[in-house]
Amino acid sequence: xxxxxxxxxxxxxxxxxxxxxxxxxxxxxxxxxxxxxxxxxxxxxxxxxxxxxxxxxxxxxxxxxxxxxxxxxxxxxxxxxxxxxxxxxxxxxxxxxxxxxxxxxxxxxxxxxxxxxxxxxxxxxxxxxxxxxxxxxxxxxxxxxxxxxxxxxxxxxxxxxxxxxxxxxxxxxxxxxxxxxxxxxxxxxxxxxxxxxxxxxxxxxxxxxxxxxxxxxxxxxxxxxxxxxxxxxxxxxxxxxxxxxxxxxxxxxxxxxxxxxxxxxxxxxxxxxxxxxxxxxxxxxxxxxxxxxxxxxxxxxxxxxxxxxxxxxxxxxxxxxxxxxxxxxxxxxxxxxxxxxxxxxxxxxxxxxxxxxxxx
Numbered sequence: 001x002x003x004x005x006x007x008x009x010x011x012x013x014x015x016x017x018x019x020x021x022x023x024x025x026x027x028x029x030x031x032x033x034x035x036x037x038x039x040x041x042x043x044x045x046x047x048x049x050x051x052x053x054x055x056x057x058x059x060x061x062x063x064x065x066x067x068x069x070x071x072x073x074x075x076x077x078x079x080x081x082x083x084x085x086x087x088x089x090x091x092x093x094x095x096x097x098x099x100x101x102x103x104x105x106x107x108x109x110x111x112x113x114x115x116x117x118x119x120x121x122x123x124x125x126x127x128x129x130x131x132x133x134x135x136x137x138x139x140x141x142x143x144x145x146x147x148x149x150x151x152x153x154x155x156x157x158x159x160x161x162x163x164x165x166x167x168x169x170x171x172x173x174x175x176x177x178x179x180x181x182x183x184x185x186x187x188x189x190x191x192x193x194x195x196x197x198x199x200x201x202x203x204x205x206x207x208x209x210x211x212x213x214x215x216x217x218x219x220x221x222x223x224x225x226x227x228x229x230x231x232x233x234x235x236x237x238x239x240x241x242x243x244x245x246x247x248x249x250x251x252x253x254x255x256x257x258x259x260x261x262x263x264x265x266x267x268x269x270x271x272x273x274x275x276x277x278x279x280x281x282x283x284x285x286x287x288x289x290x291x292x293x294x295x296x297x298x299x300x301x302x303x304x305x306x307x308x309x310x311x312x313x314x315x316x317x318x319x320x321x322x323x324x325x326x327x328x329x330x331x332x333x334x335x336x337x338x339x340x341x342x343x344x345x346x347x348x349x350x351x352x353x354x355x356x357x358x359x360x
Contacts, residue, residue: 003174004262004344005196008221011124013045013053017112022048025069026110027081028148029056030139030191031178034101041176041193045110048073056105069107078108078146080139106139108147119150119157123195126152128223130260132174133195134167141188166192198222199344202261202286203242204249204277205268206233209292213265213333214242220341225261227252229273249276258284263340265320267292275304282311288343290320290336322349 017024029042037057044054044062046069052062061083072079084102110117123133133152136159138145149157151167159167162181170177176194180187201217203210206228217224218241225243228234234246247255249268258264264286266277274291278301281289289312291298298318302309321335322342342349 003194003196004199005127006199006220006341006345007041008198009054010043010120011221013043014117014121014124016045016053017110017117020047020112023073024048024110024112025072025107026116026148027056027065027069027105027107028137029103029105030137031104032101036101036103038103040178040191046107056103061103065105065107072107073109076109077143078106080146081105081107104139106137106146106148115157116148116150119155120148122155123150123152126154127195128198128200130197130200132171132197134170135193135195136163136167137191137193138163138188139191141183141190142186145183145188160188163188163190163192166190170194199262199340200225200260201340202227202256202258202264204228204252204264204266204281205270205273205292206230206239206244207267207269209329209332210267211238212330213267213336214239216333216337217340218242220337225256227256228268249273249280252277252280253283258286261286262344263288263290265290265292265336265340267320271297271301275301278302278312278316279305279308282308287315288317288340289315290339291316291318292320292332292336294319 025046027044027046029038029040032039042056044052044056046052046066050066052066055062056065065081068079068081082104123135126133133150136149136151138147149159151164156164160181160183166177166179166181170192174194177192180189199222201222201224203214203224203226206226210226214224214226225245226239227245227247229248231246234244236244245255258281264281266274268274282305291301317339320339321332322339324331324335326332326335339349
């Protein structure tokens with residue numbers, strides 16, 4: 001499967017934007033040099049009363065950015081801000097940050113009912129549906145061209161032809177790009193973000209222990225579908241953040257487009273249903289398939305699948321989850337969600353620091 005997007009902070013900003021009534025500005029990091037707290041693509045929502053959602057630094061730039069955002073809102077005109085803190089004395093900025101990098105940031109008005117907010121929301125929805133989009137941030141150009149535009153196969157805000165070509169190239173190469181483009185003989189610069197698809201998760205089984213797992217995954221901004229054959233389990237009252245589908249495990253492949261999912265977790269606690277789920281999942285291209293339960297149960301399930309079970313190969317993770325000593329349903333959910341996140345990020349799930357012996 002191609003690259004996936006695990007950073008859903010843009011969705012969090014847009015969710016906050018929908019809840020406010022006053023004007024707001026969007027600050028986007030478009031380039032960095034050296035050691036900085038956040039990199040290109042980091043965004044922060046700044047409201048007219050100074051409230052912020054998201055961080056672009058460890059707190060050393062936010063107050064200054066909030067002040068600059070007020071001017072942007074007052075004039076309704078985007079502005080570029082640059083911070084260079086690579087010298088010992090950064091008092092020129094009046095913030096004494098003590099960092100060791102440089103950042104270039106675009107601040108622009110972001111009305112909740114404006115075309116930009118709607119385009120960004122559509123780009124995010126495209127990503128959640130399993131398709132990629134592009135977000136072009138013009139940060140060096142005539143004032144009239146400065147700003148953010150979204151691009152996807154079914155949406156494109158008005159933009160110069162060369163910038164649109166940068167967007168289509170970004171979608172084709174699946175890589176975020178920095179570069180120049182020319183408008184009426186003038187060279188401009190843009191940062192074009194490849195907004196990859198968000199990994200979609202399928203949970204096969206809606207028992208009580210599925211609730212903390214779904215809550216964790218959707219809390220990370222990941223879209224989750226839950227399926228079960230028991231009507232009393234498949235209710236929005238129990239699982240309000242998930243997409244729900246009711247039906248026997250034998251009809252899984254006919255009810256859902258399985259190949260759109262990155263991960264599937266089999267956890268119905270019903271042996272026959274789990275076997276049917278694994279049978280359907282084995283024929284899919286889902287990269288990560290987890291099975292709840294001990295190794296002996298996994299072997300029993302595989303034995304029942306016969307040769308068909310070999311299609312699961314190394315995709316099958318059972319027992320599912322990282323070894324964190326989980327005992328409670330909540331901790332087990334944490335172990336599962338962590339392993340899924342690591343797999344989607346192509347990481348090992350090992351400690352970041354050197355391992356030390358466990359306490360006696």
